[in-house]
Amino acid sequence: MNTMATSNPPANTPGIAARIALPSEDEDVATLRRALVAKLAYAVGKDPIVASNHDWFVACALTARDRIVDKWFPSTRNIYNEKRKRVYYLSLEFLIGRLLSDALNNLGLTETMRSALRELGVDLDQLRAIEPDAALGNGGLGRLAACFMESMSSLSVAAYGYGIRYDHGLFRQQIKNGWQSEVPENWLASGNPWEFERPEVLYHIGFGGSVEHSEDDKGVSRYAWHPAETVEAQAFDTPIVGWRGRHVNTLRLWSARAPDPLGLEAFNRGDHVAALASQTSAQAITQVLYPSDETPAGEELRLKQEYFFSCAALQDIVRRHMSQHDGDIRCLPEHVAIQLNDTHPAIAIPELMRILVDVHEVEWEEAWDITIKVFSYTNHTLLPEALEHWGVPLMERLLPRHMQIIYMINALHLDHLKAEGKIDDSELGAVSLIDENAGRKVRMGWLSFIGAHRVNGVSALHSNLMKTTVFSTLNRIYPDRIVNVTNGVTFRRWLMEANPGLTRLLVDTVGEKVLDDPMALQDFAAFADDAAVQERLFGIRRDHKADLGRLISDRLHIRVNPDAMFDVQIKRMHEYKRQLLNILQTIALYDSMRAQPTREWTPRVKIFAGKAAASYQRAKLIIKLISDVANVVNSDPTLRGALKVVFLPNYNVSLAEEIIPASDLSEQISTAGMEASGTGNMKLGLNGALTIGTLDGANVEMKERVGDDNIFIFGLTAEEVEERRRDGFGTREIVAASPVLQQVLEQVSSGVFSPGQPDLYKGLVDDLLNHDHFLVLSDFEAYVSKQREAAIKFDTKSAWRRSAILNIANMGWFSSDRAIREYAENIWNVPVPKV
Numbered sequence: 001m002n003t004m005a006t007s008n009p010p011a012n013t014p015g016i017a018a019r020i021a022l023p024s025e026d027e028d029v030a031t032l033r034r035a036l037v038a039k040l041a042y043a044v045g046k047d048p049i050v051a052s053n054h055d056w057f058v059a060c061a062l063t064a065r066d067r068i069v070d071k072w073f074p075s076t077r078n079i080y081n082e083k084r085k086r087v088y089y090l091s092l093e094f095l096i097g098r099l100l101s102d103a104l105n106n107l108g109l110t111e112t113m114r115s116a117l118r119e120l121g122v123d124l125d126q127l128r129a130i131e132p133d134a135a136l137g138n139g140g141l142g143r144l145a146a147c148f149m150e151s152m153s154s155l156s157v158a159a160y161g162y163g164i165r166y167d168h169g170l171f172r173q174q175i176k177n178g179w180q181s182e183v184p185e186n187w188l189a190s191g192n193p194w195e196f197e198r199p200e201v202l203y204h205i206g207f208g209g210s211v212e213h214s215e216d217d218k219g220v221s222r223y224a225w226h227p228a229e230t231v232e233a234q235a236f237d238t239p240i241v242g243w244r245g246r247h248v249n250t251l252r253l254w255s256a257r258a259p260d261p262l263g264l265e266a267f268n269r270g271d272h273v274a275a276l277a278s279q280t281s282a283q284a285i286t287q288v289l290y291p292s293d294e295t296p297a298g299e300e301l302r303l304k305q306e307y308f309f310s311c312a313a314l315q316d317i318v319r320r321h322m323s324q325h326d327g328d329i330r331c332l333p334e335h336v337a338i339q340l341n342d343t344h345p346a347i348a349i350p351e352l353m354r355i356l357v358d359v360h361e362v363e364w365e366e367a368w369d370i371t372i373k374v375f376s377y378t379n380h381t382l383l384p385e386a387l388e389h390w391g392v393p394l395m396e397r398l399l400p401r402h403m404q405i406i407y408m409i410n411a412l413h414l415d416h417l418k419a420e421g422k423i424d425d426s427e428l429g430a431v432s433l434i435d436e437n438a439g440r441k442v443r444m445g446w447l448s449f450i451g452a453h454r455v456n457g458v459s460a461l462h463s464n465l466m467k468t469t470v471f472s473t474l475n476r477i478y479p480d481r482i483v484n485v486t487n488g489v490t491f492r493r494w495l496m497e498a499n500p501g502l503t504r505l506l507v508d509t510v511g512e513k514v515l516d517d518p519m520a521l522q523d524f525a526a527f528a529d530d531a532a533v534q535e536r537l538f539g540i541r542r543d544h545k546a547d548l549g550r551l552i553s554d555r556l557h558i559r560v561n562p563d564a565m566f567d568v569q570i571k572r573m574h575e576y577k578r579q580l581l582n583i584l585q586t587i588a589l590y591d592s593m594r595a596q597p598t599r600e601w602t603p604r605v606k607i608f609a610g611k612a613a614a615s616y617q618r619a620k621l622i623i624k625l626i627s628d629v630a631n632v633v634n635s636d637p638t639l640r641g642a643l644k645v646v647f648l649p650n651y652n653v654s655l656a657e658e659i660i661p662a663s664d665l666s667e668q669i670s671t672a673g674m675e676a677s678g679t680g681n682m683k684l685g686l687n688g689a690l691t692i693g694t695l696d697g698a699n700v701e702m703k704e705r706v707g708d709d710n711i712f713i714f715g716l717t718a719e720e721v722e723e724r725r726r727d728g729f730g731t732r733e734i735v736a737a738s739p740v741l742q743q744v745l746e747q748v749s750s751g752v753f754s755p756g757q758p759d760l761y762k763g764l765v766d767d768l769l770n771h772d773h774f775l776v777l778s779d780f781e782a783y784v785s786k787q788r789e790a791a792i793k794f795d796t797k798s799a800w801r802r803s804a805i806l807n808i809a810n811m812g813w814f815s816s817d818r819a820i821r822e823y824a825e826n827i828w829n830v831p832v833p834k835v
């Protein structure tokens with residue numbers, strides 16, 4: 001057993017690193033086997049004879065974790081000794097998935113571990129499958145945070161992630177009779193071997209109460225907040241190991257509890273429920289991740305979550321800074337960069353002001369200057385309804401001092417702009433932090449914008465649209481503030497772990513360097529026409545498709561042909577992502593196949609997966625439609641299996657890892673201008689899928705890199721979408737001009753796919769005809785014809801394969817390592833050490 005991991009010397013003890021024996025890079029099988037057996041005995045408390053696979057999973061994870069810890073302490077000490085500036089990534093979501101493969105792969109231990117386990121009669125792949133997904137996020141925003149944590153470790157950027165340790169992450173999706181229902185996901189039920197509980201890292205978080213005003217002896221106003229309620233934030237640390245185990249950062253997640261867990265007086269009185277009330281109310285804060293941005297339900301609890309974790313993070317950051325920099329709060333920007341992942345942690349801006357002004361008595365102007373230098377903000381959506389607004393009454397009740405600070409920031413901000421002549425009175429309403437239109441609300445996007453020195457969009461198109469749409473006035477006033485950092489994904493997870501066969505092929509063709517430098521993928525382009533490489537690549541892909549076929553058959557009892565085109569749309573269910581457009585085209589294809597059953601159709605499997613927010617009825621109805629279409633299509637003998645439709649329930653990171661390497665066609669068909677970036681597009685392209693998509697988000701940059709011949713682009717551009725919405729468009733004319741569309745809408749509307757409930761989809765179709773906000777009808781014909789093109793290309797094997805190779809070869813730039821380098825250089829001003 002590795003006993004080193006249990007000692008935790010102070011981070012600044014000089015020379016201690018030299019005394020720790022790090023495990024050798026090529027630790028042998030026998031050593032690892034002994035370590036596993038020792039873990040199983042002394043940490044899990046099991047004899048190998050009776051150990052279950054779960055017991056072995058825990059032993060395996062703890063064995064890997066020891067080796068991570070051995071690298072964690074030196075990493076932390078180096079940062080401390082070099083006084084390096086740290087990045088703090090604040091995110092309400094970290095969609096981590098499983099960690100075992102990540103840990104073993106980055107430590108270079110996968111094969112040694114496999115052999116060690118094999119000698120013990122245990123199969124590594126079975127252990128991997130046991131690990132529950134840490135689903136602490138909804139979708140791309142949360143997954144990006146997880147990819148960035150991994151890349152920051154891989155690049156040795158000194159970073160902490162701060163978030164919430166939800167007891168229940170995103171709900172588990174069940175599909176019954178086509179309808180989604182939600183059940184809680186209990187990812188912590190059997191413990192979490194990756195984390196370290198830190199009972200001593202505890203902060204008090206206040207809510208409500210009053211603000212006391214006084215004057216100091218110089219007559220300066222001072223404010224003291226006296227919260228009515230206090231909860232405790234307790235830390236849980238997960239070490240995140242980077243590629244080749246070079247560096248380890250910390251993901252610190254907070255869990256809520258009551259300072260006084262049991263009201264003994266009430267308990268003794270016999271009122272057991274009241275005795276536990278404060279604990280229940282405190283713990284509610286970190287119970288569940290809110291999947292919905294649709295309803296005001298739980299609004300207060302969500303604001304509490306946001307303040308809870310932002311406040312805990314700031315206390316932790318300031319404590320660390322003060323202890324390392326002789327209590328000098330004024331040099332904070334030299335040592336601290338805080339990235340706000342969307343507006344969810346935006347309350348950290350007034351919180352830092354409160355700490356600086358009220359607690360450390362820094363003058364307002366200087367405090368504001370420090371705050372702006374410290375913060376930067378990433379925007380992930382232009383959808384106005386998704387930009388957070390908090391009602392002023394709620395804010396005043398829950399965070400009275402913060403509301404005062406926001407008023408003050410706003411007053412000074414507006415005064416300054418007027419004095420400088422940057423706005424006239426007619427523009428005041430547009431730039432004010434308080435939206436006076438529909439009830440008074442605090443605009444968290446505006447607060448984030450003016451409280452940050454950099455604001456970034458996540459693709460070139462999105463960043464430009466930020467400048468011309470939601471943030472147009474603020475951008476005119478602060479023209480240098482908006483920058484772009486196009487998203488990226490970590491290749492360790494999405495290539496090496498998800499697709500080891502392709503990774504081996506890449507190493508064999510372009511060399512080992514591809515494991516360290518994603519741009520080396522470019523060299524793979526030289527093999528685009530190499531028949532042997534094409535053959536090998538498509539053998540690997542065929543195996544993945546057969547595996548996915550088995551998964552589909554096991555879970556849904558649908559048989560699919562692995563030689564068919566796997567046409568895949570996997571993402572959150574949302575109208576702007578247009579799963580509806582996809583299913584309408586599926587119906588059109590079905591109609592054509594039925595009309596000419598003897599024609600040689602390109603066999604296709606339409607695969608969908610994604611969760612709808614619990615309160616998003618329209619998205620749930622679209623899932624139901626997909627399922628209903630699947631029932632009809634899959635049981636129609638005239639098609640002879642040429643078309644299958646599959647909705648795979650409970651989409652999560654692990655399922656994505658199964659689907660992506662098996663995908664041929666990647667559906668990225670959002671209404672142009674609405675998908676900020678997309679990251680699934682990158683993961684699928686990296687694994688050799690060809691994209692069919694609109695000129696939206698990062699698709700635009702993917703097209704530039706892979707070339708027009710290797711991507712299927714269709715539909716209105718963002719500008720054209722704007723024009724159509726402005727000038728109006730005749731949906732009925734569009735339908736009249738397309739007999740195919742007419743028939744499809746008629747079928748859906750009249751209940752062909754829902755004979756038991758013929759009117760079920762009538763409202764859906766009526767809405768399309770009356771107000772097609774997402775321009776499904778406008779793009780339908782262009783989409784159908786691109787799909788035909790895709791089918792023709794798929795049948796021309798060598799052309800499709802060539803394009804697949806060119807997609808893989810040109811995806812290097814979409815590595816999250818590149819994205820993190822850009823953040824480090826253009827936003828955080830932190831060094832990226834050379835390796």
Ligand code: F58
Pocket residue numbers: 138139140141142144290291292293380381458487675676677678679697
């Ligand atoms: C996503 N946003 C964007 N939001 O939609 C996607 O284009 C982008 O690639 C990705 O961020 C990363 O930048 C996203 O995932 C959410 O999940 C919301 C969180 C708050 C509740 C509603 C969903």
